[in-house]
Amino acid sequence: MTQVTMTVNGRTASGEVEGRTLLSSFLRDHLSLTGTHVGCDTAQCGACMVHVNGEAVKSCNMLAMEANGAEVATIEGQAAPDGTLNTIQQAFQDHHGLQCGFCTPGMVMSAAALLKDNPKPTEAEVRAHLEGNICRCTGYHNIVKAIMAASGQDVGAIAAE
Amino acid sequence: MPKDSGIGASSKRREDVRFLTGEGNYTDDINVHGQAHVYFLRSDIAHGTINSIGTEAAAGMPGVVRIFTGADFEGVGGIPCGWQVTDRNGEPMQEPPHPILAQGKVRHVGDPIAAVVAETLEQARDAAEAIELDIAELPAVVDMKAAAAEGSTKVHDDLTSNICYDWVLGETDEQVVSDTFANAAHVTTLDLVNNRLVANPMEPRVAVGDYSRGTDEHTLYTTSQNPHVIRLLMCAFVLGLPEHKVRVVAPDVGGGFGTKIFHYAEEAFVTFAAKACNRPVKWTASRSEAFMSDAHGRDHVTTIELALDGDNNFIGLRTNTHANMGAYLSTFSSSVPTWLHGTLMAGNYKTPMIQVNVKAMFTNTVPVDAYRGAGRPEATFQLERVIDKAARELGVDPIALRRQNFITEFPYDTPVALTYDTGDYNGTMDKLEAAADIAGFAARKAESEANGKLRGLGVNCYIEACGIAPSNIVGMLGARAGLYDAATVRVNATGSISVMVGAHSHGQGHETAFPQVVAEMIGIDESQVEIVHGDTSKIPFGMGTYGSRSLAVCGSAMVRATEKIINKAKKIAAHLLEASDADIELKDGQFTVAGTDKSVAWGDVTLTAYVPHNFPLEDIEPGLEETAFYDPANFTYPAGAYACEVEVDPETGKVTIERFAAADDFGNIVNPMIVDGQVHGGIGQGIGQALLENCVYDDNGQLLSASYMDYAMPRADDVPFYTVDHSSQTPCTHNPLGVKGCGEAGAIGSPPAVVNAVIDALQSGGKDIGHIDMPVSPSRVWAAMNG
Ligand code: FES
Numbered sequence: 011m012t013q014v015t016m017t018v019n020g021r022t023a024s025g026e027v028e029g030r031t032l033l034s035s036f037l038r039d040h041l042s043l044t045g046t047h048v049g050c051d052t053a054q055c056g057a058c059m060v061h062v063n064g065e066a067v068k069s070c071n072m073l074a075m076e077a078n079g080a081e082v083a084t085i086e087g088q089a090a091p092d093g094t095l096n097t098i099q100q101a102f103q104d105h106h107g108l109q110c111g112f113c114t115p116g117m118v119m120s121a122a123a124l125l126k127d128n129p130k131p132t133e134a135e136v137r138a139h140l141e142g143n144i145c146r147c148t149g150y151h152n153i154v155k156a157i158m159a160a161s162g163q164d165v166g167a168i169a170a171e
Numbered sequence: 172m173p174k175d176s177g178i179g180a181s182s183k184r185r186e187d188v189r190f191l192t193g194e195g196n197y198t199d200d201i202n203v204h205g206q207a208h209v210y211f212l213r214s215d216i217a218h219g220t221i222n223s224i225g226t227e228a229a230a231g232m233p234g235v236v237r238i239f240t241g242a243d244f245e246g247v248g249g250i251p252c253g254w255q256v257t258d259r260n261g262e263p264m265q266e267p268p269h270p271i272l273a274q275g276k277v278r279h280v281g282d283p284i285a286a287v288v289a290e291t292l293e294q295a296r297d298a299a300e301a302i303e304l305d306i307a308e309l310p311a312v313v314d315m316k317a318a319a320a321e322g323s324t325k326v327h328d329d330l331t332s333n334i335c336y337d338w339v340l341g342e343t344d345e346q347v348v349s350d351t352f353a354n355a356a357h358v359t360t361l362d363l364v365n366n367r368l369v370a371n372p373m374e375p376r377v378a379v380g381d382y383s384r385g386t387d388e389h390t391l392y393t394t395s396q397n398p399h400v401i402r403l404l405m406c407a408f409v410l411g412l413p414e415h416k417v418r419v420v421a422p423d424v425g426g427g428f429g430t431k432i433f434h435y436a437e438e439a440f441v442t443f444a445a446k447a448c449n450r451p452v453k454w455t456a457s458r459s460e461a462f463m464s465d466a467h468g469r470d471h472v473t474t475i476e477l478a479l480d481g482d483n484n485f486i487g488l489r490t491n492t493h494a495n496m497g498a499y500l501s502t503f504s505s506s507v508p509t510w511l512h513g514t515l516m517a518g519n520y521k522t523p524m525i526q527v528n529v530k531a532m533f534t535n536t537v538p539v540d541a542y543r544g545a546g547r548p549e550a551t552f553q554l555e556r557v558i559d560k561a562a563r564e565l566g567v568d569p570i571a572l573r574r575q576n577f578i579t580e581f582p583y584d585t586p587v588a589l590t591y592d593t594g595d596y597n598g599t600m601d602k603l604e605a606a607a608d609i610a611g612f613a614a615r616k617a618e619s620e621a622n623g624k625l626r627g628l629g630v631n632c633y634i635e636a637c638g639i640a641p642s643n644i645v646g647m648l649g650a651r652a653g654l655y656d657a658a659t660v661r662v663n664a665t666g667s668i669s670v671m672v673g674a675h676s677h678g679q680g681h682e683t684a685f686p687q688v689v690a691e692m693i694g695i696d697e698s699q700v701e702i703v704h705g706d707t708s709k710i711p712f713g714m715g716t717y718g719s720r721s722l723a724v725c726g727s728a729m730v731r732a733t734e735k736i737i738n739k740a741k742k743i744a745a746h747l748l749e750a751s752d753a754d755i756e757l758k759d760g761q762f763t764v765a766g767t768d769k770s771v772a773w774g775d776v777t778l779t780a781y782v783p784h785n786f787p788l789e790d791i792e793p794g795l796e797e798t799a800f801y802d803p804a805n806f807t808y809p810a811g812a813y814a815c816e817v818e819v820d821p822e823t824g825k826v827t828i829e830r831f832a833a834a835d836d837f838g839n840i841v842n843p844m845i846v847d848g849q850v851h852g853g854i855g856q857g858i859g860q861a862l863l864e865n866c867v868y869d870d871n872g873q874l875l876s877a878s879y880m881d882y883a884m885p886r887a888d889d890v891p892f893y894t895v896d897h898s899s900q901t902p903c904t905h906n907p908l909g910v911k912g913c914g915e916a917g918a919i920g921s922p923p924a925v926v927n928a929v930i931d932a933l934q935s936g937g938k939d940i941g942h943i944d945m946p947v948s949p950s951r952v953w954a955a956m957n958g
């Protein structure tokens with residue numbers, strides 16, 4: 011067992027982990043931050059996506075020990091302290107960018123990373139960026155639309171709601 | 172003007188707030204104090220005889236609580252099948268036992284052999300590796316036609332063969348069938364495969380069993396679309412527990428698509444083990460485990476023949492299908508290739524003679540059951556593909572051929588046991604032609620060709636039978652359950668409302684859409700109405716969510732219960748207003764006496780119901796709570812027309828979906844935003860089936876596609892924006908909302924559109940290719956073009 015300490019959503023968090031403990035299970039099982047989801051075991055689905063030192067990372071693909079000392083951001087820290095949704099979260103609600111909600115935390119974290127680097131992505135750029143995030147519910151239509159809307163683009167002309 | 176609340180409004184989803192902030196409560200988020208974890212040791216071979224299971228060394232490993240094998244379940248029932256199909260000879264289907272843990276034999280890769288309960292999942296997994304197995308491998312039965320052959324290895328020794336049933340629907344007089352085909356001016360024949368799929372909801376299955384010795388009560392938290400069905404099946408058929416001592420909770424569920432309808436061995440196991448170990452037991456599937464233990468979908472091999480007269484009228488249809496059941500019968504497996512498939516073979520067309528033949532086969536593969544659409548996509552795909560092929564052979568426009576044969580008068584009795592209540596197939600096709608801009612296709616095609624690409628347009632129709640279903644009819648057809656649903660409307664003293672519903676929401680937005688209905692009926696704000704679902708201790712009985720039934724069946728129960736509430740509230744209002752209840756009207760949350768200015772508000776009436784100081788106690792009881800059970804008179808029949816445009820790269824065979832349009836008739840619509848979302852999701856899955864997804868076994872029964880590395884899920888860059896139109900609306904005639912259901916349409920309607928488009932593109936490139944099986948992958952397209 012090894013002691014790890016990291017900053018999660020602005021607060022210091024520490025715990026005893028095994029060498030094999032994944033960051034995703036440290037967040038879920040040790041810190042009870044269950045908004046980070048686990049949808050696969052081959053680092054393909056992106057449901058577990060968080061930010062580590064500002065970079066989007068699949069937390070199922072990183073050991074908790076590797077995040078020792080890092081700044082970690084999860085879905086639980088995205089809304090304002092009073093609960094107001096951030097721009098991306100609000101756009102997902104406004105444009106029905108989620109159904110069962112299981113992929114959603116990863117999608118929101120992934121979208122945030124995209125918009126940080128590319129504030130006005132094209133449709134093709136959004137779709138290419140989401141290569142590592144699988145959604146089984148939405149057919150991606152409203153996810154792509156929500157991310158484009160969150161970037162301040164007019165999505166009114168995109169077919170259907 | 173679109174409405175901003177009530178029926179017809181695109182109200183934003185209230186459930187989104189918790190999902191967007193990480194506050195959702197999925198089953199894996201639930202940890203019960205003191206819980207142990209279970210790891211299932213699963214077979215890595217497809218077929219074998221278990222000689223011995225050595226657990227001694229494993230039992231001594233760190234953290235191990237107890238190891239279970241099949242021997243621990245000898246006195247326990249097996250997983251039941253919920254639908255008995257009758258063979259063409261009048262015999263019941265062959266129904267093998269389906270134990271919780273393998274007894275004597277393993278029959279598919281993934282079949283659970285032993286279960287290790289330990290303090291942590293890692294310890295359970297480590298201990299499972301120390302179990303010593305002696306299993307003698309047997310030849311595996313994988314191919315369905317080989318499984319049907321005389322002398323084939325049997326999946327179940329006690330059955331007479333691998334044929335579960337041999338079933339026929341429609342015309343049973345062979346002479347009539349052969350005469351019809353003999354008299355045809357043209358017959359089009361097509362052999363095709365409906366590829367095996369894995370539903371893959373993004374949340375893997377999870378089950379947590381809890382037990383209290385003090386009260387002798389069980390709680391099962393599970394990823395289910397229908398907690399009451401799980402409780403009934405598990406209590407009555409597997410564990411022999413009284414239902415009142417068992418609570419089943421399906422909290423937030425991360426997608427289902429059919430595969431979370433069924434009662435699974437792991438649910439019964441954790442319930443059993445929690446009592447046996449006297450501590451909570453949790454199981455969380457890994458994705459690899461999901462691939463080998465979630466029921467799969469589709470997997471039909473079909474020959475279809477369409478007979479046309481000299482004027483291109485459809486005069487006869489005959490199909491022969493082999494349907495894979497896998498190694499055991501999953502909960503609704505037997506109904507999928509029969510009553511959910513054969514009955515849909517009329518499609519949108521007035522074909523007078525139809526014969527459907529289905530052989531259901533046992534093989535050494537994971538059980539196969541309903542996956543979004545369940546039987547209806549298989550019916551639609553073969554019918555719409557053979558019509559397209561016929562149009563090409565006859566040199567006629569595929570849309571015109573369909574229109575010529577459309578059913579135009581309703582109600583319509585099909586030759587395959589259904590009565591369609593309403594529809595307007597020409598009107599819906601008109602909507603599609605506009606939405607898809609079919610008139611502009613030629614110009615887009617010329618542009619693609621200028622860029623060296625082949626462009627194709629594929630169009631098809633679909634019909635589905637939803638709102639499953641009238642209990643008396645499904646009972647006659649072999650269902651071992653009723654298929655009504657229930658709702659309790661509980662009005663609180665201050666006028667807010669909790670509605671306890673039997674339907675389960677796992678992405679469909681019931682928590683938003685259902686209140687829109689109740690709020691509209693009473694004339695109060697939607698925020699005053701809350702939906703409670705997914706917990707057998709909180710809701711009346713309910714059959715759950717599948718078959719696009721939630722609003723049509725459970726929503727109808729909710730309407731009936733709300734009507735009872737309104738009737739009682741009117742009596743209270745009449746008393747308060749000193750008027751006759753016949754004269755009371757309810758509008759915008761105000762009760763008024765017709766023709767007067769006397770009124771009393773909803774909140775005053777509800778308060779009076781709970782503080783009955785001035786109350787007609789001699790006529791009615793205090794309180795305001797009503798329950799209704801609703802059993803529909805018929806299925807509902809959503810129908811539509813879809814169009815897909817693809818570009819094919821002749822160099823590589825890669826297919827790109829350029830445009831996709833859907834025109835659906837769902838009857839009345841409560842929340843258009845949610846309905847569009849359901850269609851988008853269904854189309855995404857249908858494109859996945861058509862282009863990407865394939866569950867593959869090798870000849871030894873090894874599952875080759877058992878992770879997202881090998882099973883191609885559709886990603887965002889595999890699909891376009893979709894154009895969705897549901898302004899063609901013929902309301903259902905037999906439910907109070909006039910709704911038909913929208914959950915499966917996209918997955919049913921889209922695969923043939925994609926394949927029709929690919930064939931069109933290849934034909935336009937001068938290749939006389941009749942068919943390519945799904946998934947239409949670059950290698951298959953390239954091989955067809957260069958073959
Ligand atoms: S859980 Fe991390 S990518 Fe799937």
Ligand code: FES
Nearest residue numbers: 109113145146147
């Ligand atoms: S919303 Fe269900 S997986 Fe994306």
